[in-house]
Amino acid sequence: MDFSVYLLTLTLLSLLSQCTAQWCYQNQYSCDDTCRDPTRWAAQFPSCGGLRQSPINIVTHKVHVNSALQPFDFIGHTNTNNITVQNKGHSAHFLLPQSVRLSGGALPGLYKADQFHFHWGGNGRPGSEHTIDGERFPMELHIVHIKEPYGSLAEAEHDMAGIALLAFLFEETTDDHPHLDAVIAALGRVQNNGSSTVIPNFRLSEIIPAAKELHNYYRYVGSMTTPGCEQAVAWTVFHKTLSISSRQLDAITRQCRFWTGQPMTDIFRPTQPLDGRVVYRSKASTALTSVIHLLACVFSVVFGTTDLIN
Numbered sequence: 236m237d238f239s240v241y242l243l244t245l246t247l248l249s250l251l252s253q254c255t256a257q258w259c260y261q262n263q264y265s266c267d268d269t270c271r272d273p274t275r276w277a278a279q280f281p282s283c284g285g286l287r288q289s290p291i292n293i294v295t296h297k298v299h300v301n302s303a304l305q306p307f308d309f310i311g312h313t314n315t316n317n318i319t320v321q322n323k324g325h326s327a328h329f330l331l332p333q334s335v336r337l338s339g340g341a342l343p344g345l346y347k348a349d350q351f352h353f354h355w356g357g358n359g360r361p362g363s364e365h366t367i368d369g370e371r372f373p374m375e376l377h378i379v380h381i382k383e384p385y386g387s388l389a390e391a392e393h394d395m396a397g398i399a400l401l402a403f404l405f406e407e408t409t410d411d412h413p414h415l416d417a418v419i420a421a422l423g424r425v426q427n428n429g430s431s432t433v434i435p436n437f438r439l440s441e442i443i444p445a446a447k448e449l450h451n452y453y454r455y456v457g458s459m460t461t462p463g464c465e466q467a468v469a470w471t472v473f474h475k476t477l478s479i480s481s482r483q484l485d486a487i488t489r490q491c492r493f494w495t496g497q498p499m500t501d502i503f504r505p506t507q508p509l510d511g512r513v514v515y516r517s518k519a520s521t522a523l524t525s526v527i528h529l530l531a532c533v534f535s536v537v538f539g540t541t542d543l544i545n
């Protein structure tokens with residue numbers, strides 16, 4: 236064979252393998268594998284090597300308080316819907332109807348819900364994506380919203396706030412989360428990539444608290460945490476955690492399989508550098524502020540001072 240033809244063939248073959256290599260999580264990767272672990276996502280998806288990547292570790296003593304971070308308005312969260320659940324090969328997506336929306340939260344406009352999904356560990360290992368002061372939580376819920384009038388992630392990806400992602404961290408409790416069993420049962424019906432099922436009569440408000448209970452949150456600009464790592468996300472990580480029992484956690488992490496057939500465990504991306512970004516925190520809730528104000532009033536009446544107020 237002519238040497239240049241040989242070179243060309245080699246180049247084509249390597250290009251082909253680059254195109255077909257699947258991305259994977261760290262625990263799926265082994266040396267004889269062709270899948271791309273998180274350290275090599277950027278080779279195929281350049282945004283994954285960008286300067287505004289997610290998830291991050293939130294260092295609480297470095298966050299900046301920002302009084303513009305007002306509460307959210309949740310729209311349609313109490314509606315009852317039949318929702319479709321799909322095993323996507325890397326995680327399972329719970330598709331939400333467009334009647335579920337949100338505004339407020341210092342976001343520039345109205346956002347419609349697209350899907351939610353979870354990130355988990357396995358066998359007692361924690362699996363949240365965001366960490367707080369280095370602590371990884373057992374599980375994390377992501378609710379993905381697309382800004383109006385965009386119709387898809389592809390359309391929204393050129394807008395730094397094209398996607399609003401709400402993140403809830405889970406804490407392990409002795410009691411079951413009262414409404415997670417329908418979610419767990421659905422995951423048991425979508426064990427393999429490509430399979431799907433329906434959860435009848437689902438209400439998002441049964442999984443997450445009402446907006447009025449969610450005044451406290453962190454905000455930063457970042458990316459999707461799976462390839463293509465689009466840097467179009469206004470991230471909200473709520474202080475309030477959701478509860479899950481160890482029984483439920485164990486059931487969640489045991490059911491699904493990756494597209495490779497391996498157990499779907501440890502589905503989180505390692506935390507990414509801040510690269511100069513600032514993490515903001517909403518002000519203490521108004522209830523707490525008014526308690527402090529009330530105490531200050533009582534104090535000033537009792538001690539005859541007025542300079543404590545204002």
Ligand SMILES: *[C@@H]1O[C@H](CO)[C@@H](O)[C@H](O)[C@H]1NC(C)=O
Pocket residue numbers: 315316317435436
């Ligand atoms: C959900 O599905 C049931 C049974 O298929 C149907 O009767 C009901 O109308 C559906 N609900 C909604 C909100 O579409």
Ligand SMILES: *[C@@H]1O[C@H](CO)[C@@H](O)[C@H](O)[C@H]1NC(C)=O
Pocket residue numbers: 257323324325428429430494
């Ligand atoms: C998962 O299945 C879908 C179709 O059911 C397929 O298009 C996709 O490539 C599969 N994902 C992986 C990672 O193999």
Ligand SMILES: [Zn+2]
Pocket residue numbers: 352353354377460
């Ligand atoms: Zn996610």
